Amino acid sequence: MHKLFIYIQRIVPHHALSRLIGFLADSRLPWFKNLCIDTFINVFHVDMQDSARKKSSDFANFNDFFTRELSAGARTINGNITCPADGTVSAVGKIEHNQIFQAKELTYSLEKLLASDNVTGFIDGSFITIYLAPNNYHRVHFPTDASLQSSRYVPGKLFSVNQVTTNKVHDLFADNERLICDTTTNEGSVSIIMIGAMIVAGIKTTWRASAYPAAKFHSETFDIPRQYQKGDELGQFHLGSTVILLFQQHVSWRVQAGDSVCFGDSLA
Numbered sequence: 602m603h604k605l606f607i608y609i610q611r612i613v614p615h616h617a618l619s620r621l622i623g624f625l626a627d628s629r630l631p632w633f634k635n636l637c638i639d640t641f642i643n644v645f646h647v648d649m650q651d652s653a654r655k656k657s658s659d660f661a662n663f664n665d666f667f668t669r670e671l672s673a674g675a676r677t678i679n680g681n682i683t684c685p686a687d688g689t690v691s692a693v694g695k696i697e698h699n700q701i702f703q704a705k706e707l708t709y710s711l712e713k714l715l716a717s718d719n720v721t722g723f724i725d726g727s728f729i730t731i732y733l734a735p736n737n738y739h740r741v742h743f744p745t746d747a748s749l750q751s752s753r754y755v756p757g758k759l760f761s762v763n764q765v766t767t768n769k770v771h772d773l774f775a776d777n778e779r780l781i782c783d784t785t786t787n788e789g790s791v792s793i794i795m796i797g798a799m800i801v802a803g804i805k806t807t808w809r810a811s812a813y814p815a816a817k818f819h820s821e822t823f824d825i826p827r828q829y830q831k832g833d834e835l836g837q838f839h840l841g842s843t844v845i846l847l848f849q850q851h852v853s854w855r856v857q858a859g860d861s862v863c864f865g866d867s868l869a
Contacts, residue, residue, distance in 0.1 A: 651676075653669070680867025688733040688737050690730070693858060695728075696724065714779075732762060742833060743831055745787065750826050781794050792845075794846075
């Protein structure tokens with residue numbers, strides 16, 4: 602069954618399917634978007650208690666629901682490194698020279714993930730990978746006080762990033778479409794990577810009015826670096842995915858693979 606699931610992903614038109622889902626997710630027909638939202642909440646057992654808005658009728662469309670904001674006071678910011686999102690830790694540890702652990706016997710390189718040959722700052726550093734399931738809150742936040750130097754949106758594939766696919770597909774995170782944010786912090790260089798996935802209709806940052814155009818490379822260098830405090834919002838997924846944090850420094854993690862985490866939790 603797992604092999605069939607992977608095979609289907611290899612043959613379906615990733616971007617065409619994602620654009621179709623994105624079109625439907627933007628529909629403002631009240632009966633349609635309410636049906637989609639209520640069905641999603643029931644199927645995936647979404648807990649709306651932390652949401653600022655509770656009912657399907659409160660949202661303009663499905664994407665508005667999926668990127669819903671938290672109610673005031675729903676999270677507190679803890680630790681030197683705070684968790685950037687709600688989800689599950691799928692991998693965490695040391696970067697072995699230039700290799701990052703994916704699953705079982707699979708690793709991928711810094712060069713391929715960051716789409717750059719200049720990765721010396723992260724050699725033998727630390728990383729954490731957090732998977733956002735469909736029922737999770739889908740906004741992503743800065744894990745530390747940070748100065749954002751540049752970002753780049755890298756075209757790629759759109760495989761699912763659930764555990765079945767993570768265990769089987771080589772270079773999954775380095776092949777999928779992704780947004781890479783390069784920051785400097787008190788902990789040295791930190792890279793925040795938002796990974797696109799199957800039926801993800803877009804990745805949107807707080808400094809853009811809309812999501813990045815699908816399948817198109819886009820880079821930004823900020824002449825005056827943008828300053829953010831720990832816990833500030835970075836961006837949001839229009840349908841779910843994964844966040845990877847890379848640290849130049851050695852990090853003593855207080856979480857391990859399989860742990861459920863929430864935005865604001867102390868990671869280290």
